[in-house]
Amino acid sequence: FDMAGNPVTDFQIARGERFVVRLDALAQSRNDAMWVISDLLPAGVEIETVLTAADAGDTGPFHWLGTLSDVDMTETRDDRFIASWRTQSQYGNQTRRLTLAYVVRATTQGDFVFPGAHIEDMYRPEIMASTASGRLSVTPPPTL
Numbered sequence: 001f002d003m004a005g006n007p008v009t010d011f012q013i014a015r016g017e018r019f020v021v022r023l024d025a026l027a028q029s030r031n032d033a034m035w036v037i038s039d040l041l042p043a044g045v046e047i048e049t050v051l052t053a054a055d056a057g058d059t060g061p062f063h064w065l066g067t068l069s070d071v072d073m074t075e076t077r078d079d080r081f082i083a084s085w086r087t088q089s090q091y092g093n094q095t096r097r098l099t100l101a102y103v104v105r106a107t108t109q110g111d112f113v114f115p116g117a118h119i120e121d122m123y124r125p126e127i128m129a130s131t132a133s134g135r136l137s138v139t140p141p142p143t144l
Contacts, residue, residue, distance in 0.1 A: 003103075005064035011114065012137045018048065018105045022065055025098040025119055025129075027087045034072075034122040037098070039081045040115035044108040044138040047076040051101040062101065069098045076102070084122070106138045 001020040002008055008019055023039060041047065056065040071085040087096045114136045120128035 001064075005062075011134060012139060013106045014139050015106050015109050015141045017141075018103055020051070020062065020065070020101055020103055021081075022099065022101045023117055027096040027098075031087075033087045033124070033127075034084060035087065035098070035119060036082065036084045036122050037100070037117060037119040039117040041079055041081070041104065042112035042114045042136040043079075044106055044110055044112045044136060045104040046078070046107050047081060048103045048105050050074050050076060050081070051103065056101065065101050066099065068101055071098070071100065074100070109138050109140055112136045112138070 001022065003018055003020065005020075013019065021039065023037060025035075025037065027033065027035060051062055051065070051068060053068045053070060054060055056062045056068045069085065071083045073082075073084045075082040081100075081102055083100055085098060112135070114134040116131035116133045118128065118130045
C-alpha cells in the first residue's frame with residue numbers, strides 16, 4: 001500500500017518513496033503450533049519500521065490496515081522481516097489469524113526480484129505456505 005492506504009499495483013516506485021507491506025495469514029491447522037514467517041525483501045528497499053496494533057486499529061495513523069496481531073517476536077534484517085507467533089487449539093480461531101505490517105523505503109534504483117513470503121510450523125516444517133514472487137522497479141526520484 002502507499003502511505004495513504006491505496007493498493008500499489010504496478011510495483012514501479014520512485015527512489016525515496018515509502019510504502020506499507022501487509023502480511024495476512026490463517027493457520028488452518030487446529031493443533032498447537034509455533035509459526036515463523038519470513039518475508040524476503042527486494043534488494044532495492046529497506047525496512048523503516050514495524051507497525052504495531054497501536055499504529056492501526058480504529059484510531060491509529062494506519063487505521064486503514066485494520067487490526068494488527070500481537071506476536072511473540074518480530075525482527076528486521078537488511079534483507080528480510082521475520083516474526084513468530086503461537087496458535088493454541090484451546091482458543092479456537094482467535095489466535096490462528098495473523099496480520100502484520102511494516103513500512104519500507106525504496107533506496108536503490110533498478111529492477112529487482114520481489115521474493116515471496118514463507119511461513120512454516122517451526123517444529124513441523126512440512127506444514128508451510130509461500131506467496132508468489134514478482135518484480136519491483138525503483139525509478140529515479142521525480143525532478144522539479
